[in-house]
Structures are given as C-alpha cells and as structure tokens.
Amino acid sequence: MLEKNITVLSQYSLLDNNLENILKAVIVFLILLGLFKIFQKIILKRLKNLAQKTKTDIDDTLIQIFKSIKPPFYSFIAFYLAIQILFIGNIFQKVINIVLTVCVVYQVIISLQVLIDYLIKKNQEKEKTRETQGAFILLGKIIKGVLWTIGFLLVLSNLGVNVNSLIAGLGIGGVAIALALQNILGDLFSSFTIYFDKPFVVGDFIVIGEQMGVVKKIGLKTTRIQALQGEELIFSNNELTSARIQNFKKLKERRIAFTFGVVYETSMEKIKIIPEIIKKIIDTVDKARFDRAHFVQFDNSSLSFETVYYAESEDYNVYRNIHQEILFKIKQTFEKEKISMAYPTQTLYFKK
Numbered sequence: 001m002l003e004k005n006i007t008v009l010s011q012y013s014l015l016d017n018n019l020e021n022i023l024k025a026v027i028v029f030l031i032l033l034g035l036f037k038i039f040q041k042i043i044l045k046r047l048k049n050l051a052q053k054t055k056t057d058i059d060d061t062l063i064q065i066f067k068s069i070k071p072p073f074y075s076f077i078a079f080y081l082a083i084q085i086l087f088i089g090n091i092f093q094k095v096i097n098i099v100l101t102v103c104v105v106y107q108v109i110i111s112l113q114v115l116i117d118y119l120i121k122k123n124q125e126k127e128k129t130r131e132t133q134g135a136f137i138l139l140g141k142i143i144k145g146v147l148w149t150i151g152f153l154l155v156l157s158n159l160g161v162n163v164n165s166l167i168a169g170l171g172i173g174g175v176a177i178a179l180a181l182q183n184i185l186g187d188l189f190s191s192f193t194i195y196f197d198k199p200f201v202v203g204d205f206i207v208i209g210e211q212m213g214v215v216k217k218i219g220l221k222t223t224r225i226q227a228l229q230g231e232e233l234i235f236s237n238n239e240l241t242s243a244r245i246q247n248f249k250k251l252k253e254r255r256i257a258f259t260f261g262v263v264y265e266t267s268m269e270k271i272k273i274i275p276e277i278i279k280k281i282i283d284t285v286d287k288a289r290f291d292r293a294h295f296v297q298f299d300n301s302s303l304s305f306e307t308v309y310y311a312e313s314e315d316y317n318v319y320r321n322i323h324q325e326i327l328f329k330i331k332q333t334f335e336k337e338k339i340s341m342a343y344p345t346q347t348l349y350f351k352k
Contacts (some may be wrong), residue, residue, distance in 0.1 A: 021085055029082035036074035061118040065111045073107055076100070101158045105151045112147055116140050138220075139192065190237035191220045199241075204249035205316075208235065254311040254319050255291075260330070261302025261342035270339050271295060271303060277337070278307050281329045287312045288322050302342030 080100055088096075120140040195218070200206050204215050206225070211233055213225040223240055225233040262274070275293040282290040291308040298304070309326070311319040334341060 025082045025085045028085060029078050032078035032081060033075060036071075036078060040069075040071070040074065058118075061114065064118075065114050068110050068114055069107060073103055076103055098155075098158055102155055105154050109147050109151050113144055116143055190241040191218065193241050194218055194223070194237060199245055200247050200249070204247055206248070207246040208240065208243050248316070249314065251314045253289075253313070255308065256311060256319070256323060257306065257308045258323075259296070259304055259306050261299060261304045262334075263340045263342045264301075264303060266303060266339060270337065274305055274339070277333055278305070278330065281333060282307075282309050282326060284329070285322060285325050287318065288326065299342075301345045 076099070080096060083096070117140065120137065194200070200215055202215050202218060206212065206215060211225070211227065213227040213233055215223065216226050216232070217224040219237075221237060223235050223237055225235065227233050262271070275295070278293040279290050282288050289310040289312060291310060293305060293307045296304050296306045311322045313319055313322070331341075
C-alpha cells in the first residue's frame with residue numbers, strides 16, 4: 001500500500017520536482033530545524049551550565065560564540081541543505097549560494113568579534129593604566145574594521161565583481177592617504193609601540209637627550225613630561241620611539257663610583273688602612289653595599305683613591321642622602337685619624 005502511494009506521489013510534479021522529492025525536502029528541513037532547535041535550547045544551555053562551573057573563561061567565550069548564531073541562520077542552513085534534494089534552476093541556485101555566502105561571512109565575522117572582545121578584555125585586565133586599556137580598545141576596533149573589509153571583498157568576489165582592480169584602487173588610495181597622514185600615522189603606530197612594548201609608563205622618570213622629567217600622560221600622538229623645573233615638555237610619540245631613552249624608574253639600585261685624594265705627606269701606614277676605613281664606613285650606612293676601594297694613582301697634588309659602592313634604592317633623594325652620609329663619615333674619620341685631604345697645591349723649591 002505504501003509503495004502504491006509513493007508511486008502515485010511520484011506521478012505529480014511541481015516546478016519540475018515530483019511530490020515525493022518535495023516531501024523528502026520538507027522532511028529533511030523539519031528534521032534539521034528540530035536538531036538545531038534541540039542544540040540551541042537544550043544542549044547549549046547544559047554546556048553553558050557546565051562552563052560556569054569551570055575556572056577558565058575560554059569555554060564561556062565559546063558558548064557566547066554559539067549563542068551569537070541566531071535562529072534565522074539555523075533556519076536558512078536547514079533550508080539550503082533541504083533544497084539540495086530538489087531540482088532548482090541555475091539562477092535560483094546562484095541566488096541561494098550568494099545568500100549563503102553573505103550569511104556565513106556575516107556569522108564568521110560576528111563570531112570572530114566575540115573572540116577579539118574576549119582577548120582585548122583579558123589583556124585589559126592585565127593593564128593598570130587607562131591609556132594602555134584605551135590602546136587595546138582602539139586596536140580591537142582596527143582589527144574589526146579589517147575583518148569587515150575582508151568580508152565585504154569576499155561577498156563582492158562571489159557576486160562576480162573583479163576585486164583585484166578594486167583592491168588595487170584601494171591600495172593606491174591607501175598609499176595616497178598614508179603619505180598625506182604620514183606624521184599622524186607614524187605617531188599613532190608609535191603610541192602602540194609605547195603602550196605594548198612599555199619602554200616607559202606614566203610616573204617613570206626618563207631622560208631624552210638633554211631633557212628629563214616625569215611622564216604624566218601618553219596620548220595617541222604626543223607624550224607629556226613634567227620637567228624638574230616644573231614646566232611641561234611635549235614630545236611626539238614618533239620622536240620618542242626613535243630616541244635613546246634612559247628610564248630611571250626601572251633602576252633597582254645605583255652603582256656609585258667616586259674618587260678622593262690625600263696629601264703626599266700621608267704616611268705609608270695610613271695609606272694602607274684607608275681602603276679598610278672606607279669599607280667599614282660604607283658597611284655602617286643603611287641601604288649601601290660596599291664593592292671596592294683602592295689606591296689608584298699618583299696625581300699632581302694628591303694620592304688618589306677610588307671607591308665603588310651600590311645604593312640599594314631607585315629613589316634619587318634616598319641615593320643622595322646615602323652618599324652624603326658616607327662623605328660625612330669619611331671626613332669625620334679622616335679628621336680623627338689625622339689624615340689630611342688633598343686639594344690643588346703647588347710646592348716651589350728654590351735652589352741657592
């Protein structure tokens with residue numbers, strides 16, 4: 001009886017398709033639509049509950065990507081797969097293929113945007129400065145713009161448009177714009193270098209050539225530095241990335257070398273104990289670490305000694321206080337030991 005009904009159905013046709021094939025297409029469409037609904041309403045919901053129990057958040061992002069796929073997209077995919085059973089004209093098939101391309105490209109870009117937002121957010125959480133967080137947001141917008149441009153070109157290519165000439169035209173226009181905005185774009189990309197490579201951050205004390213000061217703000221085009229005298233210095237970001245910069249905030253300790261001299265009349269016994277005296281003095285000073293002290297040379301008017309020590313602080317004022325205390329104690333100890341400090345003198349000998 002069933003075979004007889006199928007035979008009867010196969011005798012009728014609609015748009016060059018018999019009713020049997022049309023019925024199969026409808027059944028496939030309904031089955032696929034049902035499977036997509038089950039995945040979206042039941043399986044995806046359970047996966048979301050499982051993802052909330054895990055420590056990582058990458059699975060939450062994957063769930064969000066799947067949730068970004070809306071029911072119309074599922075319905076169209078089910079419809080597209082179902083009509084493959086039927087015979088359709090070339091024009092209709094071409095239209096369906098174009099619509100499929102647009103839908104797939106659109107959905108892929110939306111999914112990639114969710115992933116980009118996740119990566120931007122993760123990197124923003126690691127950064128404390130508002131400027132760097134803003135740089136990540138701007139970078140995300142640029143990447144999204146590139147994605148939409150690529151998607152637009154893909155769609156045009158499937159429509160039969162010769163995108164090679166279009167890309168060439170865009171390239172020439174891009175070069176012209178880049179030349180016109182060369183300085184601005186140079187500062188913009190330099191700001192990304194400063195944000196991500198971090199040669200300095202807000203609050204660092206830096207020296208650029210003969211200029212020095214504390215970094216107050218890092219912008220997209222310029223960086224503002226407050227000089228020691230109080231005035232504000234403004235540098236272009238391109239200038240900073242091409243200059244040699246000394247960053248004293250990165251300094252954990254300072255190596256200090258200084259020399260002093262004693263008079264030639266100092267006895268050999270006193271000369272030999274001077275390095276040990278210097279060592280004992282530096283060892284008594286807080287945050288100072290002795291390295292070496294030596295009698296180095298005979299100068300014109302003194303016997304010269306060189307001392308090297310480390311000040312275990314990045315703060316300039318603390319370093320100066322340490323050095324001052326060491327010099328005070330050297331002067332005090334030398335006076336106690338009756339060791340005379342040298343100063344430029346000339347001795348004239350007259351021969352009768």
